Amino acid sequence: MAGVRIRATTEDDWQRVRELRLEMLRDTPHAYLETLESALGHDEPEWRARARRGRSATGTVLVAVDEGGRWVGTMGGWLPGPSTAPLLVGVYVAPSHRGPGAGVADALLDGIEAWAAGHGPVLRLMVHEDNQRAQAFYARRGFRLTGNSGPYPLDPRQREVEMARELPPAAGRAEP
Secondary structure (H helix, E strand, O other): OOOOEEEEOOHHHHHHHHHHHHHHHHHOHHHOOOOHHHHHOOOHHHHHHHHHHHHEOOEEEEEEEOOOOOEEEEEEEEOOOOOOOOEEEEEEEOHHHOOOOOOHHHHHHHHHHHHHHOOOOEEEEEEEOOOHHHHHHHHHOOOEEEEEEEEEOOEEEEEEEEEEEEOOOOOOOOOO
């Protein structure tokens, strides 16, 4: 993955966070729980709050930045509650940097898995039933369908399926 750097977002990144989110929603609208129209309506304080999530007590947001400074991918980790497993959220890689040969998705997921390992033994995610490209990537990385599913929030006639992967023990995390 030559020339791409992975890092957490900060509040100062709010404009880039906004640009990448709008790109994500235009590229793969069914992959997220927000519409483009909704995102376009957010004000600067909302985007600053989202950018701060990179170093939040309940999650992280990582970005992949290429040699030219272009943001080419993102992934987030979130702790929905004190007794729930970490959740992978907000996954996106620009078309120009997709595929196993590019390594961007793998590098981002390595970072999220390292973060998640400090918060629980399993990393979970929900993915749209029709997003076969994402499901194939997750399966290649050891995620398996759990059998759990639920309605896709933006269109309850569609489904999201849950996938999960056991994580190696992290320093400072007690095993059950």
